[in-house]
Amino acid sequence: MSILKIKNLSFAYESDIILEDINLSINERDFLAIIGPNGGGKSTLLKLILGINGYKSGDIKIFNQAPSRSIEDIGYVPQNTNINTAFPIRVIDVVLMGHSNNKFFKFGYSKDEKNLALDVLDKVGMRDYSKSKIGSLSGGQRQRVMIARALCSNPKILILDEPTANIDANGQKKIYELLKELNKSITIIVVSHDISVILGYASKVAHINKTLTFHNIEDKKRDINRDDKHFCEVEMLEMLGSCRC
Amino acid sequence: MLEILSYEFIQNAIIAGILVSFASGIIGSLIVVNRMVFLTGGIAHTSYGGIGIAVYLGLPIFFGATIFAIASALLLAFLTLRERDNMDTIIGLIWAVGMAIGIIFIDLSKGYSVDLMSYLFGSILAVSSSDLIYITILLVIITLSVVIFYREILAVSYDIEYASLRGVNVKFFYSLILVLSALTVVIAIKIVGLILVIALLTIPVYIAQSLANSLGVMMIISAILSSIFTLVGLYISYNYDISSGATIILVSALSLMIFLFINFLIRAKNGI
Ligand SMILES: Nc1ncnc2c1ncn2[C@@H]1O[C@H](COP(=O)(O)OP(=O)(O)O)[C@@H](O)[C@H]1O
Numbered sequence A: 001m002s003i004l005k006i007k008n009l010s011f012a013y014e015s016d017i018i019l020e021d022i023n024l025s026i027n028e029r030d031f032l033a034i035i036g037p038n039g040g041g042k043s044t045l046l047k048l049i050l051g052i053n054g055y056k057s058g059d060i061k062i063f064n065q066a067p068s069r070s071i072e073d074i075g076y077v078p079q080n081t082n083i084n085t086a087f088p089i090r091v092i093d094v095v096l097m098g099h100s101n102n103k104f105f106k107f108g109y110s111k112d113e114k115n116l117a118l119d120v121l122d123k124v125g126m127r128d129y130s131k132s133k134i135g136s137l138s139g140g141q142r143q144r145v146m147i148a149r150a151l152c153s154n155p156k157i158l159i160l161d162e163p164t165a166n167i168d169a170n171g172q173k174k175i176y177e178l179l180k181e182l183n184k185s186i187t188i189i190v191v192s193h194d195i196s197v198i199l200g201y202a203s204k205v206a207h208i209n210k211t212l213t214f215h216n217i218e219d220k221k222r223d224i225n226r227d228d229k230h231f232c233e234v235e236m237l238e239m240l241g242s243c244r245c
Numbered sequence B: 001m002l003e004i005l006s007y008e009f010i011q012n013a014i015i016a017g018i019l020v021s022f023a024s025g026i027i028g029s030l031i032v033v034n035r036m037v038f039l040t041g042g043i044a045h046t047s048y049g050g051i052g053i054a055v056y057l058g059l060p061i062f063f064g065a066t067i068f069a070i071a072s073a074l075l076l077a078f079l080t081l082r083e084r085d086n087m088d089t090i091i092g093l094i095w096a097v098g099m100a101i102g103i104i105f106i107d108l109s110k111g112y113s114v115d116l117m118s119y120l121f122g123s124i125l126a127v128s129s130s131d132l133i134y135i136t137i138l139l140v141i142i143t144l145s146v147v148i149f150y151r152e153i154l155a156v157s158y159d160i161e162y163a164s165l166r167g168v169n170v171k172f173f174y175s176l177i178l179v180l181s182a183l184t185v186v187i188a189i190k191i192v193g194l195i196l197v198i199a200l201l202t203i204p205v206y207i208a209q210s211l212a213n214s215l216g217v218m219m220i221i222s223a224i225l226s227s228i229f230t231l232v233g234l235y236i237s238y239n240y241d242i243s244s245g246a247t248i249i250l251v252s253a254l255s256l257m258i259f260l261f262i263n264f265l266i267r268a269k270n271g272i
């Protein structure tokens, strides 16, 4: 069943068109990798899905609702989570911010909200660090905390914008393994530059450079497996390259 | 040394110093983590326009400065939320226009120049009992706002885009932070004056930032450090009969340098 549907979406910040006639449909428990050159419009598309940017032409439906209506259903890990590391804040306090704030104001956090935050920290393997200052963590650890923050509202879709940029190979692998685990129950959309890595995890790939080119690599993986009896990333890349529609 | 404590103006100065230190510790922390130092400088200098108009109209000067500071805070909140890219230009413009308005209205008010220096450089030794009441009321408003809205203020300060996604009314709380900064600036002007207010709001905070692991703790450490610097500065300035505002700032700056030096030694020793 399709849970995210984008139809004929075009977008411009000012006069330059950033995204043109985008069509995309995502099913439950898909693992979509978004690839493409810098400035191609990947982050912009995510912000449209999240309702941060408004759009004038085309349509986006998430669980049949307009983007900003689905706050609770979507978890988001923004690009550049390495900024603001001097901010005096503990890991647990960052994660708590993932809870929705649907009233005008809430006085502190409830016991339930605190327990949930500790649970998601456990899930990403960072519970032992709950009282550490966020600035004292490594890039990979900090990224897992941001994933925990995104998981706080029990989202059905998790959206990550370049979660492994500037993270060492070991940290990257941990993050992708975590996403694979989460994908058992959550739909994942991730922007990534590590094409060869992401292909091992993704079920679908969207290449974005103003326009969107879609590849269902589950089918392709199956094709390759049938031919060669093994999965080869180089062949994958070639196939993606050759079908430049 | 103890007999100086029996003078009422000294008592008022000490109480005012501590009250203002608490306001500046709490709000200075917010200003630094939100990277609003320049923005607050703009509000401080714009409030001079309010002082000039109040003098011209014969209104209470504290009151005039407060109204003008709040108005400029709201204007800056509105403009900087819309025009993030041109923020520096907008702040610089409002900063200069506010000062210019103040200077011209003072010119128009015949025979007024004596007290003006005290707004530029502070006059902690001239705090009256009614000033104390006014400072107390503002401190209560500031503290209550921060305590009640701590969750939202923290969220907006740490990551404004994410806070907005979680449903926080970021426009309201961003504006609130600026208005609270404006109130703090107004009472801090009384102690160290317009020229030095930013130093009072930020120096203790820089020390607290590296010691604290949460915003709340940072606020408390800043408030305590600020109180100590203010009282030590006050004592020295009284003994040597030198300007109190400038002395307080120099005591703070010297403490910051000593702190950074000790930090440096510790790091060098640990080989980092
Ligand atoms: N807030 C903005 N205002 C104007 N232009 C923007 C803004 N954000 C991004 N852009 C422009 O939109 C284009 C796409 O950016 P982005 O979506 O961040 O690309 P990607 O994430 O694929 O690197 C770039 O040319 C960028 O300069």
Ligand SMILES: [Mg+2]
Pocket: A042, A043, A044, A079, A161
């Ligand atoms: Mg991007």
